[in-house]
Amino acid sequence: MPLPVLVLAVVAVAFFALPLVGLLWRAPWSSAWQYLTDDDSLTALRLSMVCSLWATGLSVVFGVPLAWLLARVEFPGRGFVRALCTLSMVLPPVVGGVALFFALGRRGIVGQYLDRWFDFTLPFTTAGVVVAQTFVAMPFLIITVEAALRQLDLRFDDASRTLGASRWYTFRRVTLPAIRPALAAGAVLAWARALGEFGATITFAGNFPGTTQTMPLAVYLSLETNPEEAIVLALLLIAISFAVLVGLRDRWFGRGDRTVTTAA
């Protein structure tokens, strides 16, 4: 490997490693367990996990069909729709939260009918947290899956259909296994984004322990009064994320590019 390239790469690794080292260095190891088992911390952790998993699930259910539409169907304005659906990736999360207010809030375009007809409002509820997280996380899945679908050789789908398989069977047994690494990668990215979501959550869903106070919110607020607790909670989040990323890596992210013929 050429030396300049190596140096740049090492600098990049250091860039990512240093904040983590800084946290570990300042962590109050003697009182760490007390902070970790604190009621509020456990509640925030449980809420974060539940909401991020829901957000990931919703992202898959709605994101995969959308990715299919964007990859396989030619229609006028497709580029515009693609930009629209991935807008929240570049939108500042707080802006996303404010925008969600105007759509789904109590006085929002759709939200006002939810309130009027079903007496149901999204802000200040756990459902609101899931909505905010899905809004920011889904584009990651859409982009990953659409790219994979585009790269698929359509002839395998065609072969399956000519052999008499239904569209659903083809999708389930031919297409889906072929995009499995991309789908898994997209789901993990979406989950990680949802877990770390702060701006849209605190703006749209609010902050209340047990209902809407997820881990990032808890860390942010405790930073003002008890920085040591904030450090411990932050390290916990990092540890969980690390575990998922390292654990899933080999099993799902593909060893090189697997071709469709290896799918069962």
Next chain:
Amino acid sequence: MRTATRFLHASLALVGLVGVSCGSDEAASPASAPSGVTTGVGGDLTVFAAASLAAAFTEIGDAFMVEHPAATVTFNFAASSELVAQIGEGAPADVFASADLSNMAKLTDAANNASEPVVFATNLAQIIVAPGNPLGIADVADLANVDLIVVLCALEVPCGRYAAAIFENAGVTVVPKSLEENVKSVVTKVILGEADAGIAYATDVTAAGDAAAGVDIPADINVVAEYPMAVTKDAPNAEGAQAFVDFVSSEPGQKILAAHGFLSP
């Protein structure tokens, strides 16, 4: 990054001081400095101020820059608890203006202040509601109604602590739907119609104009918010900082604060 900013501030302060020493007056009583004459302090001035001071301090900053044309004032408005935490971590602030005494105490306990804090204004808490008060909220006890969507500041934030004290004085228990990170978020949620009511400052209700209405809290249960101000120990522009503190306490500064609804200290 921080070192670079401090170096920049320090060198600008140095330039400012050199410029001042070559000028006529020192930057003492700004209230008596005649307008039109280039005098007073110079350099960059960073003021960390409570969110509720946003409108008033921006105007004071403009007036200060008219009096001291060589100075440039920049503000960082956020919850007092967040600001004092940032200063504790080394943020380059010259002046800290807090919305309560306990957050200022965090600064003085850590010996991060260069001057004794001086209370420059007071404020009263008010219940903020939608314009016209459609739900007819009359007093603090009404906020205990579980059907109401009430938002408060988090307890770490001054207005949250004041609200808790008010509820204790009134003997009511209010369960909010959200604990916001600063008072402006409370105001925004009420203005947007997402929340029915919140506890904010009288100045915030005034600043919201037609977008919100306020319900007074009786004096016997209300708390008076005291706003102290101090120059920080490691202020890059100590001279400018002291000039700003003096300016806020002087007549022009007090007039601007009064115009925004603040009460005298």
